[in-house]
Amino acid sequence: MGYEFTDTQPTVMENQEKLITEGLVFGEFDSRELGWWLLERDAPSPSEKVIVETLPYMQGNYDFSVLNDERYFDNRVITYKFKVVSNPYADRKMIEHEIKRLLVPAKIDNLYDTHDEAYFWRGKFQSVTVSDDNKYQTLVATISFNCYPFAFSKNYEGSDIWDDVEFEHWVFQEVKFDVFETQKIVLINIGSRAATCKVEVTGNVWVRGEGIDLQLNQSNAFNTEIVLKRFENYFELAGEGTIYFKFRREEMI
Known part of the structure; x- marks a missing residue:
């Protein structure tokens, strides 16, 4: 265009x-x-x-x-x-x-x-x-x-920098979680294609989802990547610690 x-x-x-x-x-x-x-x-x-x-x-x-x-x-x-x-x-x-x-x-x-x-x-x-x-x-x-x-979003999902918000194409969501007991979460990728997600972890956190079963800590999380398909991605978290899902959208603009 x-x-x-x-x-x-x-x-x-x-x-x-x-x-x-x-x-x-x-x-x-x-x-x-x-x-x-x-x-x-x-x-x-x-x-x-x-x-x-x-x-x-x-x-x-x-x-x-x-x-x-x-x-x-x-x-x-x-x-x-x-x-x-x-x-x-x-x-x-x-x-x-x-x-x-x-x-x-x-x-x-x-x-x-x-x-x-x-x-x-x-x-x-x-x-x-x-x-x-x-x-x-x-x-x-x-x-x-x-x-x-594809273009990349300038800021990571969950940053919600006000000047970047496009209300017609946006989702406000939590991407950082404190884990003390088993909980279910959903990450939404509204981009034009699947997104590669890195994780930052303190403590020990288990992540389970479709085809995923990971036991993460601060050391091994550094090299871990999770692919988020378009739209909803459901996970179950367990253990004790915090986890930050760090990803950018890829958009066809």
């Missing part, structure tokens, strides 16, 4: 606050800090990994693309177009050098986009092309990133 807009707010002015609000952060590169105005953002849906088989004299085909009630996708390319204005030629060349210096050597990292404040992407820089217009003293940069197909 593509979005086109122009951030028409003023850029940095002497002795005034920075007013550019739309942009991205990737590693050391922050488009707003460097005075880039965001013109366009394009984040098309990823292509599916399709696995199909057909037989002679068969109508249609067999589609094996879905496994465990989940579809699988290739990485997606997210592209941005930025502009800087009213800079002499020497300054524009320095700005071009800086954007390449910060992005091209960067390793796989989180991509934060002001369009989706509650989420981040995970991927690597792919390309940058720069166009210089000497007549109007502007510089336009088109930057692409190759990213994991």
